[in-house]
Amino acid sequence: MDLNQIRNDFPTLQEEVNGKRLAYFDSGASALKPRVVMDRLAQFYEKEYSNVHRGVHYLSQVSTLAFEDVRGKVQTFLNAAREDEIIFTAGTTESINLIAYSYVLPYLGKSDAILISEMEHHSNIVPWQLIAKMNGMDIKVVPVLDNGALDMQAFDNLLTPDVKFVSITHVSNTLGTVNPVKEIIEKAHANGSKVLVDGAQAAPHMTVDMQELGCDFYVFSAHKVFGPTGVGVLYGKFEVLDQVKPWQGGGDMIETVSFEGTTFNVLPHRLEAGTPNIAGVIGFGEALDYLAKIDVNWRYQHELNLLDYAMKGLKEFPQVRVLGTVPGKAAVICFVIDGVHAHDVGSLMDMNGVSVRVGHHCTEPLMKRFKVPATARASISFYNNKEDIDQWLSVFPKIFKFFG
Template identity: 50%
Template structure:
């Protein structure tokens, strides 16, 4: 496999890859759940606590000013990463789930009414289903679901049929966590806007694999998490167009999101602070910049090309195993392979691979409605990152042969 990336050097940047599991060197194929963190990110977290620990924005002493500068530098770095127009359009959240809930509650409660229709898809993560169900129950809105093909691709003709003047919001995943499918989000957004609907894109799985330009997409909202992008856990981003964020009421009340508080009335802060109540996850926000700088240093296109080569290699290798069926065969995919093995429960596969030092994910992957569409309880899932190798895929295939020999 040809690549301009020095994979051995990249692997040395990730200390956890030197771990042993059950006496075997670790093979980590659970990247769709969370990626591992390079030394630059780990050092940024410890460095903040060792040299800059202070609460931000309100202090006038040196440490507070230093922490605030680092915190806001990350906001501007994320603005650049997404190509947002203004840094005020970048809201820090606790993850993708938090960002989706923010929009459902703040925008949905303010602007949606009885009979309005919200469109999602069959392949959504629970985080992009439940908040809209809750809103529909509260506001008597109607939830519509775009079906998918046997290959795991959206049926775009059906989506177009659903769109009407009653459609007020569309919330669609950019990339499926359970299938790896890359959805045609630009087309989805364009068609939704023609009927006057607003669009949120769940970018949890896309952000580490695909270059995201929110202005080119013209999405109204875009949410993602840093922990799937070689960054810390508990830290996410919501992008929103300024005019929409300005019009939305606050999601949470407390410190930082206010200008002035009296017992009679409170006036709210400006963007982005209106949506960032309380002391934020400062250290992890600071370290987010290091994660994005690390990815930029490798090159997003180079990462995507290498991971696509891993996907092709892994797909061919795993299809050679008799009785193994890949679930999710879309033409456009990221490095995710979900699979079933005839006569073997997916959880047993995960346990036996773990005994060999190989980490995969098993279960419904928080996509139970989609699993029901395929008539299965769940799958085993191997998902790739830039530090993975073809040799590790070979170990996975060997491991699956052992599983089959033991249980098949």
């Protein structure tokens, strides 16, 4: 693959930041978009735009076909068994909330528990806390080891018969840890528990195969997979997804409506009330087409090579501590510098054209566990290159000098 050509596909990478070339290391928060995605959005709005479903006029047919075509692309991307296992939502957060309110809340009660982990994003903690207040279920938390790995011994012990649901991240957005989700799913199923996997940080980087994993639900966001914002995916294994209660009521999700009673549409429409994010979904389809042209194994290996190169470079700087060092981790570097606040690190990086994220990364329990108030995070994507890493590394001596 020609990395320079790939970089040319992303207009934002050609921008300067504070007079410096841009080294973008915030793809974990949101990925940059290839030009084809923006072009597709413009073309759709200019030439094909209309609302989807139930239209008989030309434009409504074109837009409906384009929209529904993306469902098939997502099915292929996830290797899902059926197209109607793909539900479009507003993002990972909405996908999790949908399952929390329309599956876990109605089916679990006081004598039940759900199992999550200490490395979850707030979006995979707070929805469960909110519904636990309503149905009285217990929330159990699998701890994280010092190297950032999930404590599987503890997982085994916590997976008791009362645990009816397990919700776990595939890849930690903070530590980069790649969890043994297949093992988790198998053990959970043997225990009679259903499993949701938060794939927000996995889907942009690696092969995610629903039939191979066997999870009940898998969720991710389009904007981290080089697509537009405001689109998410909820995958559900058909037999399980079919048990999910209606989420939002409205148009599209019904079969017939009367004041005596309403009957509901089939999947996937039953869980997609109202006008969806039509253009966003269509733009996401273009992003998936773009990704399909670049070998996923090449992409992931390239990211891991850059991670390795970056970690070797960091060895020059003993003042820098990296959180999450478990072998086989994804290309995320969460770091703290002794005596320098993460926000100051972020601003100095920014002055030198380097975009990193700072703060608690929506994983406050994890920050508490590692006893840091905030960290800086460099997340690597396939469009990054060695020059980006060199530019990032070159800021550290400036930070030490400034705060020395």
